[in-house]
Amino acid sequence: MFGPMPSRRSVLFSALTGSLALACSVIPDGLAKAAEAAGEPLWFGVSGPLTGPSAQYGAQWKKGFDLALDQINAAGGVKGRPLRYVFEDSQNDPRQSIAIAQKFVADPKILIELGDFSSPASMAASPIYQRAGLVQFGFTNSHPDFTKGGDFIWSNSISQAEEQPNVADFAVTSLKLKRLAVLHLNTDWGRTSKDIFVKAAKERGAEVVATEGYLPDEKDFRSTLVRVREANPDGIVLISYYADGAAIARQLKPVGLTQPVVAVGSVYSPKFLELGGEAVNGVHTRANFFPAEPRPEVQGFVAAYRAKYQEEPDAFSAYAYDAVLVAQRVIEVGGTDRTAIRDAFPRVKDIPSVIFGKATFDPETRRVSGVRNVKLVVKDGAFVLWDGSVPAATN
Amino acid sequence: MLPTTLGPWLDYTINGLVIGNIYALLAVGLALIFGVSHLINFAHGSVYMVGAYIGWLCVTKLNLPLPITFIAVAAGCGLLGAVIERVGLRPLRNAPRIAPLLATIGLSVVLDQSAQLLFSPDPRALPTQLPTWRIAIGGGSIGALDLLIAAVGIGSAGLLYGFLRFTKLGWAVRATALDRDAAQQCGVDVDKVNRTVFAIASALGGVSGLLVGMYYNTIDPNMGFQAGLKGIVAQLIGGVGNVPGAIAGSLLLGLIESYGIALFGTSYRNLFAFVALILILVLRPNGLFARARRLPPEPLTGTFIAPSRPLVLPKWAVWTLAAAALALPLVVQQPYLLQTLGNAWLYALLALSLTLVAGTVGQVSLGHAGLLAIGAYASSLLALDAGVPVLLAVPLAGLVAAALGTALVYPAFRLRGHYVSIATLAVGEIVTLVILNWESLTRGPIGVTGIPPLSVAGKPLVSGQWVYWVPLAVLLAFAALQSRLLNSHLGRTLRAIREDDVAARSYGVDLNRYKGLAFAVAGFVAGVGGALMAHFYSYINHETFPAPVSMLALTMVILGGLGNVAGAVLGAAVLVGLPELFRAAAEYRMLIYGVVLLLLIRFRPQGLLGTV
Structure with a gap:
């Protein structure tokens, strides 16, 4: 868990102010703390390297995911339900990432998929996600053709x-x-x-x-x-x-x-x-971010990261953290329907983001612009x- | 004028020697092990990594002085080497020679994965405690560490040379290298010799890891593979098993790379190294520094692959299995399972191709992923750029892979045993590097996007059943063809080449033609496999079929039984399936995979279904 919680005051948040709850909870000395999320969890899937030569990036991802989920679930999760993830190791290998894709699309509990790491692994899986109608959200996929894979393929990777x-x-x-x-x-x-x-x-x-x-x-x-x-x-x-x-x-x-x-x-x-x-x-x-920046998104991320892991965050854990914030918002708006989640992407505006400050998706490119630096x-x-x-x- | 024209070349020369120096550290250990055991030790790179981590513990956690760190690393890795010999390799001494090779691959998986679990996959800094003075040479400078590395490399080679020439144990080592049985009969404790050799080589490997880690101030659990590969190349240039030659070969490799960068740019570096390797293998297969041009009596042909009684499935069983496999999607509709099995069938095509050249003809290829890449690119580019329908592009890609693959391996036809493996490994790397650099054709690192899926009459075959059925149908067709081929006179001829190529030649078998035929068939099968993968993936680049895929293919083939068609299919299914089965174990799954692999080799070295 992150830091000592000075205030045990619990404030009730309506679903509408859920994002506000997040914005507050990411401030480590936040005055408010929502009720812990309970009930049936909501799931997103992650396809990424946990072993093999790119494993170090997968390890950084995990730290970013866990941190974001700690904060989200402590602040009431998504409409009161906790958000969780399944991380499947692809070794950054297309042969395994397509098998994982089949696994995720057939698993009704997975609402959105994050990853994979490199273009060969990610883009080999794109046709499967596109056909099955599950959003593939590639948060490190800067390949110019990545989001051209179809209308279920989105990315907040820096253009x-x-x-x-x-x-x-x-x-x-x-x-x-x-x-x-x-x-x-x-x-x-x-x-x-x-x-x-x-x-x-x-x-x-x-x-x-x-x-x-x-x-x-x-x-x-x-x-x-x-x-x-x-x-x-x-x-x-x-x-x-x-x-x-x-x-x-x-x-x-x-x-x-x-x-x-x-x-x-x-x-x-x-x-x-x-x-x-x-x-x-x-x-x-x-x-794209700097620990001393006063932006609340940066402060909420950096201070909590230091408290949880006793080390400085890097760019890859920030990408992963941001990706979870996006997943949370689109699930919140789209509910538990995969197509509705896709339709939520152009509708969610100003998602708090370490990298972008406030992230808003362009429905044409299915990407985010306005990177902070x-x-x-x-x-x-x-x-x-x-x-x-x-x-x-x-x- | 002279300084401006000669200036950089002096620098390139020095840089080549500096990096060659680093390759030499590994090459010496590999040469020693090869000299005695005739084994390319793929675990050597992992020992090197372990040495780096022991050094890291000593330096950053225990704050030991440098000399003590060195002793600790040498002792730790020496012990590890002895354990590897005792636990991993000695039980296999009567197994076919291919089994220890595979065991070293398994050991390296286990060591790398253990390090990753213990120390996290993050790279770590390994600060040096050496003085920071530098000597200016040319436009640059070299430091104390460069000199220390050179001293350790040359010093250890000198000591080893003396040890092998002038000590009693050294004589025993050389006697064992020449003829193990004769040495044993003369009272040499062969096990002790092997243990000593592994301990010395591993201690040296560990110290190399420490030194190189300090040099780059970076260590990570995967640092061994690439380093080991360069070490193997360097010792081959110098002549296998030749310890002083390994040093010269390493320096030469460093120079070739450095001049290659100077002339053509950084992305051509490894291309130069591997082309030079092929040239040397073809022109002077015994290495540059051997007295004779002829290869020494090759102990590997014939004995490389031990005969065993294969498990022959009765005809009705084969038909039943095939029918059951074809009917599976009608019963099971789980897309994940079908995709995994579909992947297994695609890899079985690769294994089928490899088992023909490696098993039946005895040409153990370590660059088979190159054929996949050729097939994949040929089919994608034909479909996208030439507008050829996918259904036609796939077999055409098979033909391209057959032609190109055979032409590329052709220079290696005169080689035998391990030399073939290394030459094909180089060919595989060359294919990847040409794909990376030939941008006008292959689109370079950006890769090929939007590859159309396989379709029949305008209907794309992309659903869960088709990713299973298409590879399976192709696999069954090729497997049937290959079985028939092996039962014909052709199969007997190919096996004759494997068993004794001199005898085969004296019976009038034209070796090159038959080897060419085998590689062409293998190239076609693997090329079709690669083409199918490309159309399923929709995106490929030069990293889609990396060198570890070749290792995986060889593992499948050996696991199933060399030359065994059913074995290749079984091996592919097991090795594609196992990592998926161990998915629940997350970070531990590759470790479990490595251990299972080692156990399989230990208890069934001739493969699950036996060699044919």
Whole structure:
């Protein structure tokens, strides 16, 4: 459970103010606490990696889900019924994710499905969810074609068309970098992001002097970075997750690179600081949330996360947390009918969200826009708000 | 002028040596084990991971000084190596040689999963306590850890060389490597030799994990697989079982990768490594640093797959089973069960294909997922870009996979035993990397979306019954065909090649033609399987058929009994079904799977239905 509860005062909430109850309960020192949810639980299914090479992300998801459910169920659940989930391990493997999809669509208690992690695993299962009429809510699926799978396929994953111009803004407009070298994960996500970033950077007057795509399990970047060095950039852009981002940062100095680094928001993780050590000091990132942000959604998430797990949250647990908040709202509006839940997506407005502030779905794209972001820089082994200083040119 | 043109090349050279240095740590241990046991130890990468975690415990939890940490890691992993030899491998010494190989795969699953459960799948930092000074070379620099890694690699290779040349136990090790039975007769305690070798190699593997973990400041439970793969490649370049050669091979691999990046970019790195491996295997199969170009007397042919009496199902039983399988959806309408079995039938196609080349012809392929990928891409692209109807695209994809697969493996036809396995492993990796990089054709990492489902007369076959019936029908047809093939003169010829290729050749069998024929049939079957998967999945990219799928296929084939058609189907059903059965165990299910696999190998090394 999260934190000591100073107030035992119990307030009755009507179904209409259910979302207000959530907004209050996510404030850790909230004055109000609704009655614990009781009765027949409502279920959502999760298809994601618990074992195999991507298991670390599934583990972060679980933390986000559990935290959100603690809060939701303590505040009366969904119309007084507790919300729960079934997590099926897919190992991020399409063969298993389609079997899980069949399992979920045939199980009448599952009202909505969340996941899977990567595009191959998620999009292989999409036709099954679409045909059976169960919403597949992919909350890490940024593949531009993901929601094109049908009208039951929704996502609140950050659209790269929106995210990358922000990163380009930070690098080109704020940090005044004009010759950029881009290192990106050579996956569908990394590749899409890179293409959008390069376009956005050029529009802002910068030149992209090198792009290097690397495989997710790569650990050695020295020769890649020599290539980057030879292109003579004045700034380096990382389209990476936290583990590979940290590995790249650590190998910059050994090949003689001292240029400023800008990374996308997915490096935002305490693990980035832990794995990168001193080498990540000075890395700039445009994160989608920041613990010191005063927004109630962020404070409710971060403080409760710290209290429950004694560690700092990362981007992946925030995505998972947000996904549950969405599930709660659409079930609340749509009830226990799967089609009604789909129809609820365009109707729910301003869902509290760590990443978006308030999330509202666009019925055309079946996605959310309006991602929040803050400009951060790593200083003395911690993420701090960027103070507007431009790093001295080193070349 | 010189500094600007030569400058980066000096850096690329140094970087190649730095990473080669790291590969060498693993390659030396693998070479030692291979030299004695003729075993590619897939568990070595996991021992390396365990070493990293023991080191992490010592450094961050117990705050031990570095030398003590080293001793603890070496002792812990040495002990683990001895236990692996005693519990995992010694009981299999009289089993077919393929059984220990599979056992090491099972052991690696168990070790990786245990680490994941104990330490969580999150990567962790492993800080180094070494001084932070750096020496500037070229445009970059190297640090104390680089030098320490080089010292450990070269030092251990030197010590091992001395040990094997000049000590009595070393002689015993070499005698055992040459001829186990003769050594035993001369009074060598063969078990002790094996135990010692595993302990030494594992201690070294553990120390490597510690060093590499410190180098990247990252350890995670899955770090072993990729590292082990590179170690295997490196020791093959140097010549299997050749300890000093392993060091040279590792440095060379590092250089090849580094120059590959320099010339073509980062995403071509592994492509270079695997193409170089194939070239070396084909041109100098004994490794670059062997005196003779000829392979040493190959102990693997014939004995690689032990004959056993297969369990032959009577005809009526086969017909009854097939009819029952076909009728199942009429009785059971659970989509999850049908989908799982449908998956099993699709994987059975892959197993059927592999059991033909690995079992019947004795060419154990570790890159079979590549055929799935070729079939999947061929069929999807034919349907989407060329407008070919799906029903026609699937068999065409089979033909493409047959042609391309055979052409790619063709250079490996002259290889035998383990060399074939490694060459096919490289071919599998090459297929994935070409798919990733040939963007104009394959759409690169974005993948192929919107693949149309299989449809007949405009009606898509997508419902629960069809995902079961279509793969089953195709499977039954191919299984029947393959059984007939094996009972014909062709089957006998193929088995003759497996049993003794010299004898087969002297009876006038053209080895290349028959191997080509077998690979073509296998490529067709697997290609059709991959094509069907693509049309069921609707989306594929280069990560849809990764290397572990090839391992899974081999496991299915060995579990069912090599060369055994019914065994391949049974193996696929068991290995697709088991992880689903253990679903309730959530995080524990892969651990249970690994243990079950080990028990099956232990008590039924010739496979459930026996080799044919």
